[in-house]
Amino acid sequence: MSELLRSEGLRRDAPAVPDDDGGPPPIVARTTRALVRGSGRLGRFIVRKWRTSLQFRVVVTTILLGLLVVGLLGTYLFRAIGTGLENDRIHASQLDARRQTTQAVASFQSTAATSIDSLTNSAKTILNGLAGPDQTRYVVFTRGLRNTNSRVLGSIGLPDSLISRSLREAVSADPSRQHTQVIQIDDPAGGSRVPAVVVGSQIDLSLVGPYDLYFIYPMYSETLTLERIARSFLIGGFILILLVGAVAWVVARQVVVPVRRASVVAERLAAGNLGERMSSRGHDELALLGTSFNAMADGLQTQIHQLESLSRVQQRFVSDVSHELRTPLTTIRMAADLIHDSRNDFEPGIARSTELLHNELDRFEDLLADLLEISRFDAGAAALDTDPTDLRAVVDKVVSATGSLARVRGSQIQVLQDGTSAVAEVDPRRVERILRNLLVNAVEHGDGLPVTVHLSGNDTAVAVVVEDHGVGLRPGEASLVFNRFWRADPARARTTGGTGLGLAISLEDARLHSGWLQAWGEPGAGSRFRLTLPRHTDSPIVTSPLPLSSPGLRRRT
Amino acid sequence: MKGSVLIVDDDLALAEMLGIVLRSEGLDVTHVANGSEAVGVFREVRPDLVLLDVMLPGMDGMEICRRIRAESGVPIVMLTARTDTVDVVVGLENGADDYVVKPFKSQELIARLRARLRRTDDPEPERLEVGDLVIDVAGHSVKRNGVRLGLTPLEFDLLVALARKPRQVFSRELLLEQVWGYRHAGDTRLVNVHVQRLRSKIERDPEHPEIVVTVRGVGYKAGPS
Numbered sequence: 001m002s003e004l005l006r007s008e009g010l011r012r013d014a015p016a017v018p019d020d021d022g023g024p025p026p027i028v029a030r031t032t033r034a035l036v037r038g039s040g041r042l043g044r045f046i047v048r049k050w051r052t053s054l055q056f057r058v059v060v061t062t063i064l065l066g067l068l069v070v071g072l073l074g075t076y077l078f079r080a081i082g083t084g085l086e087n088d089r090i091h092a093s094q095l096d097a098r099r100q101t102t103q104a105v106a107s108f109q110s111t112a113a114t115s116i117d118s119l120t121n122s123a124k125t126i127l128n129g130l131a132g133p134d135q136t137r138y139v140v141f142t143r144g145l146r147n148t149n150s151r152v153l154g155s156i157g158l159p160d161s162l163i164s165r166s167l168r169e170a171v172s173a174d175p176s177r178q179h180t181q182v183i184q185i186d187d188p189a190g191g192s193r194v195p196a197v198v199v200g201s202q203i204d205l206s207l208v209g210p211y212d213l214y215f216i217y218p219m220y221s222e223t224l225t226l227e228r229i230a231r232s233f234l235i236g237g238f239i240l241i242l243l244v245g246a247v248a249w250v251v252a253r254q255v256v257v258p259v260r261r262a263s264v265v266a267e268r269l270a271a272g273n274l275g276e277r278m279s280s281r282g283h284d285e286l287a288l289l290g291t292s293f294n295a296m297a298d299g300l301q302t303q304i305h306q307l308e309s310l311s312r313v314q315q316r317f318v319s320d321v322s323h324e325l326r327t328p329l330t331t332i333r334m335a336a337d338l339i340h341d342s343r344n345d346f347e348p349g350i351a352r353s354t355e356l357l358h359n360e361l362d363r364f365e366d367l368l369a370d371l372l373e374i375s376r377f378d379a380g381a382a383a384l385d386t387d388p389t390d391l392r393a394v395v396d397k398v399v400s401a402t403g404s405l406a407r408v409r410g411s412q413i414q415v416l417q418d419g420t421s422a423v424a425e426v427d428p429r430r431v432e433r434i435l436r437n438l439l440v441n442a443v444e445h446g447d448g449l450p451v452t453v454h455l456s457g458n459d460t461a462v463a464v465v466v467e468d469h470g471v472g473l474r475p476g477e478a479s480l481v482f483n484r485f486w487r488a489d490p491a492r493a494r495t496t497g498g499t500g501l502g503l504a505i506s507l508e509d510a511r512l513h514s515g516w517l518q519a520w521g522e523p524g525a526g527s528r529f530r531l532t533l534p535r536h537t538d539s540p541i542v543t544s545p546l547p548l549s550s551p552g553l554r555r556r557t
Numbered sequence: 558m559k560g561s562v563l564i565v566d567d568d569l570a571l572a573e574m575l576g577i578v579l580r581s582e583g584l585d586v587t588h589v590a591n592g593s594e595a596v597g598v599f600r601e602v603r604p605d606l607v608l609l610d611v612m613l614p615g616m617d618g619m620e621i622c623r624r625i626r627a628e629s630g631v632p633i634v635m636l637t638a639r640t641d642t643v644d645v646v647v648g649l650e651n652g653a654d655d656y657v658v659k660p661f662k663s664q665e666l667i668a669r670l671r672a673r674l675r676r677t678d679d680p681e682p683e684r685l686e687v688g689d690l691v692i693d694v695a696g697h698s699v700k701r702n703g704v705r706l707g708l709t710p711l712e713f714d715l716l717v718a719l720a721r722k723p724r725q726v727f728s729r730e731l732l733l734e735q736v737w738g739y740r741h742a743g744d745t746r747l748v749n750v751h752v753q754r755l756r757s758k759i760e761r762d763p764e765h766p767e768i769v770v771t772v773r774g775v776g777y778k779a780g781p782s
Contacts (some may be wrong), residue, residue, distance in 0.1 A: 326638040326659040331571045334578055337663040365660055388774055 054259075055252040062248035063241055070237040081229055085222045090180055090197050093217040096137070097199035098178060100130050101213055105203055119207055120154040127157050130215075138162075138216040144202055145172040149209030163214050167200055171212050175202035185218060195219050258286040262293055274301040311378075318375040322368055329365065336361050363499075370501035374484065377508040384427050384512050386537055391422040391431065391462050395453055398435040402443060410448035411468075413439070417455040420545065424462040424535045430509040431533070434517065435464060437502040438529045442468035444498070445527070456545040461515075463532040463546040473521025481519050482507040506531075514540065520549045558667075560605035560674045561585035565595045565621065566636065567613050575608065578663050579670075592616030596624050604631065606673055611637045611648060619651050626652030630709035632673035649750040654711040655737055656747075665740065672738025673711070687720040687779045688768040690759060699759065711736070712755045719769060719779035728776040752777060 049056045107126045113119040123141060131139045142160035143152060145168050160168075167181045179200045184193045200214040261278060268276040277297060280290025340358045343351040376382050399413050406413050442451045446468035454465040473481065480486050485500040510517035513533050521527030532544040562579055566572045567590050576586045589598045592615035599607065607625060611618035622633055635648050635656040648656055654673060657666055683694035691700045694717055699706045708716065714736050719727060727735075729745040737747065756763045770778055 323638040327568050327571055330660040331568070331574045333660045334571075334574045334663050338578065338581075368660075 053256075055249065055256045058252040059245055059248045063245045066241045066244040067237075070240055074233045074237055078226070078230060078233060082226055085225065086182065086195075086219070089217065089219055089222055090182070093197040093199050093215065094178055094180060096217070097201065097215040100137075100215060101178075101201050101203070104130055104213060108203060108205060113207070116151055116153060116208070119205070120156065123153060123156050131157070135220075136217065138218075140212075140214040140216065142168075142212050142214070143208070144175070144210035144212050145169060147209040147211070151208045153205075153208050153211070158216075160212075162216065163198060163200065163212075167198060167214075168212060171200045171202055172210075175204075175210060177201070185216065194223055255286070258289065262289060265293070265297075269297055269300070274304060315375055315379040318371065319379070322372040322375065325368060329361075329368065333361055333365070367499045367501075370499045370505060373505050374501055374508070377505070377512075382508070382512055384537070385429070386425045386427050388423055389426050389428045389431065391424060391426070391464060391533075392417065392455060394428060394432050394435060395422075395455055395464060398432060398439055399453065401436065402439045405440065406443050406451070409443050409446065411443050411446050412450045413443070413453065414450055415453045415455065420457040422455055422457050422462050424457075424533050425537050426513055426533055427509075430512065431531075434506040434509050434531055435466070437506045438464075438466040438531065440498075441502065442466045442470075442527075442529070446470040449526075454546055457535070458543065458545040459535070460539060461532050461534055461541040461544055463530060463544045465528055465530045465546045465548075467526065467528045467550065469526035472523045472525050473519065473527045474523050478519040478521060482517070513537070516541065516544065518548050558582050558584060558671055558674060561587065561602065562606045562608055562670070563595075563599055563602055563604035564588045564608045565592070565613065565618070566590065566608070566610040567592075568610070578667070582667055582670075584670075592618070592621055595621045599625055599629075599631075606670060607631055607633045608670075609633055609635050609653070611635055611644065619647060622648065622651040622653050626709075630707070632710055634669060634673060645744070646746065646750065649747065652709075654709070654751075656744075668738045668740055672736070675714075675738075685717065685720045687716075687723060688781070690716075690720075690768060692717060692720055701759075706758055708755070708758060711751060712758065715751055715755055716759065716769070716779075719777060723780040724778060726772045726775050726778045732776070748777075 050060070104126055107129070108122070111119070111122040111126075113122045127139050127141050131137060138158055140158045140160055140163055141156050142163070162183075162185065164181060164183060167179055170179045181198045181200075183196055183198055185196045186193055196216050196218040198214055198216050200212055202210050203213050204210045258278075265276050265278050274297070277294045278290040280287045280294065336354070336357050339354050343354045346354065395415060399415060402413065439451070439453070447470040449469040451469075452465075452467045454463075454467065456463055482503050484504045486503075487500065507517050510531060510533070514537065515531065515533040518530050518532075519527060520530070528548060528550055530544060530546060530548045532541055532546075534541050562584050564572050564575055564579075564586060566575070566588070569590065572588045572590065576588060579586050585604075587598065587602050587604065589595050592613035595609075595613075595616065609618050609622060613621070618635065622635070625631065625633060632655075633653045635653045636659060637644060637648065637656050638659045645656060655669055657669060685692040685694065689701055690706075692698075693700075697710070697713060699708055699713065699716065715732070718732065718735050729748040730743075732748050733739040733743045733745065737743065752769055753763075756766050756769055759768055760766045767781060768779060770780070772778055
């Protein structure tokens with residue numbers, strides 16, 4: 001009974017498994033993979049959760065690590081308890097077997113049997129007395145392996161096939177000692193196999209020679225105890241895992257919630273709500289995060305406000321200068337017009353000066369207008385006034401307006417269009433300005449060669465490509481052409497009255513439409529400018545209907 | 558070109574230059590530099606046209622515009638250095654007929670003034686009907702059921718231009734050319750604003766116009782759609 005009591009005590013201790021650190025668990029990855037394989041949708045959900053939720057990851061990792069630790073620890077304790085129980089049982093069995101054997105030897109000595117039959121009968125009686133009550137002990141009595149006596153007892157009790165050959169040999173080899181072995185026997189009460197302790201020793205019967213006496217002690221109660229312990233371990237471990245998971249969830253939440261809040265606040269900040277701040281209470285690390293975050297936001301806000309006011313002052317200045325210049329310029333303009341109208345009355349030098357004055361005033365005016373336009377874009381004051389417009393009509397209008405310049409330059413302007421519709425929601429005034437800029441540029445840089453205007457549309461966009469065969473663009477220049485006051489070749493003599501702001505304004509106009517304006521060119525082969533505009537202001541361009549580059553653009557020979 | 562023009566502008570050089578150019582076109586010119594005197598001088602001189610600078614000391618050009626319009630239908634052309642949408646629209650809503658952006662060319666200004674002063678030339682006697690309105694072109698009157706409607710000369714010109722060719726659709730650009738005397742493309746908002754003003758005076762329900770009808774994507778026309 002002492003073993004049983006001890007094992008009871010152990011069982012009570014079982015839930016108090018100490019928490020211990022486990023090594024990196026390969027089981028985590030394997031389990032995750034298994035889950036993914038398990039069910040497509042659930043798997044995808046878990047994978048997404050795993051990627052997006054720190055809290056989920058912490059909880060899952062903790063649970064998996066907990067499982068590993070509890071599993072390893074449980075297995076170790078279970079083994080230790082099992083071994084202890086078995087050893088106790090072996091020890092007790094050996095004591096009991098010795099006592100019983102001594103008693104049996106005494107009984108045999110007290111019999112006065114002289115024939116085989118009477119000895120067999122006596123042995124039966126003695127062995128029946130040895131077999132324990134209620135199946136706690138079985139007895140096998142068999143002839144020793146090295147017994148050379150010619151007389152043999154009849155079969156008594158259980159068959160010797162229950163005893164392993166190795167034990168029997170061990171007993172015969174060293175008959176003076178007890179020999180013990182643990183074996184599996186079929187539960188005579190039915191059901192599964194059960195471990196049992198076999199203790200064997202030899203009795204020398206004068207009539208028939210040495211006989212082996214084996215006691216088999218099935219470990220029913222120990223098996224039952226171990227089963228109970230295992231069940232307790234499973235339940236305890238399960239509860240422990242749940243507990244650990246819950247703790248991890250709470251802890252992770254304490255960290256994750258402020259981080260999520262920080263992310264929301266940061267997003268609002270990025271969206272332009274510069275007044276957005278985090279609440280930071282206490283003195284812990286998370287409060288520190290809040291404080292640092294707010295300090296950063298303060299710094300950003302100050303910087304942005306400074307830059308904004310600086311930029312506002314500058315834009316205001318450009319705008320004011322442009323405006324203030326306009327009134328005196330008007331007077332000069334009118335005076336120059338008046339003088340210009342009567343230039344025929346002047347001597348040639350003065351007449352020519354008048355013409356120069358008149359022409360340069362035009363250029364000055366254009367420059368001023370463009371500067372003002374750019375300052376309006378910079379100030380964000382440019383507004384889009386859209387109307388469903390057929391770009392074909394706009395192209396025709398611009399082509400005819402550029403006709404006189406093209407004739408002077410000797411260029412022919414050709415319009416190519418496929419059958420697609422070119423109607424889009426655009427600001428016709430701005431689109432006309434873009435196309436006029438592109439076409440005038442193409443004619444001016446086209447070296448008198450034909451200029452082609454391509455027009456096409458698709459589901460989302462309408463595109464116009466203006467192509468010339470002039471000097472073209474060197475590598476890297478395609479992005480520079482839209483810079484303010486940029487010139488391809490500073491040394492090149494300026495022959496036309498461009499302000500240097502035309503393409504910059506065009507780019508701003510295109511951007512205002514959420515459209516694209518791009519340039520492509522090859523030195524000596526020509527250049528292409530592509531304007532792509534969305535058909536509807538609220539739906540973005542997917543692809544442009546026309547290619548930007550043209551491999552067909554051949555170098556001039 | 559006959560007629561008298563009141564120039565309201567604080568920039569003396571520009572005002573003098575304007576005077577020289579306008580006089581050479583045969584117009585009588587009166588100049589006032591201070592905004593607060595402008596309305597008084599206007600009442601005294603009774604000009605055929607007012608050329609008004611928007612930025613003035615004393616009284617704001619917009620305010621002068623509103624006050625003159627309150628008592629007279631005289632054509633008002635604003636001189637502005639700003640082309641910002643809001644300024645222009647506010648000026649037009651205060652009753653200006655047209656605006657010229659500095660710097661402008663003398664020819665452009667004169668063309669616009671001529672368009673505004675054209676009505677002083679003697680027109681042919683002409684009678685037009687559109688909807689339930691009767692227009693006497695020579696007498697500069699529009700009547701509904703015998704009741705005279707008060708239109709400014711510009712609004713009258715706009716209505717006549719549309720009514721002369723009923724059911725023809727006029728693009729905004731064409732109206733700018735015919736009514737305002739633009740020789741190049743101009744600001745089509747001018748047309749929109751004045752059509753709204755005209756409608757508020759002649760339509761029974763300006764929200765659902767029946768006389769000046771919008772043709773979407775093209776322009777306007779007179780008569781039922």
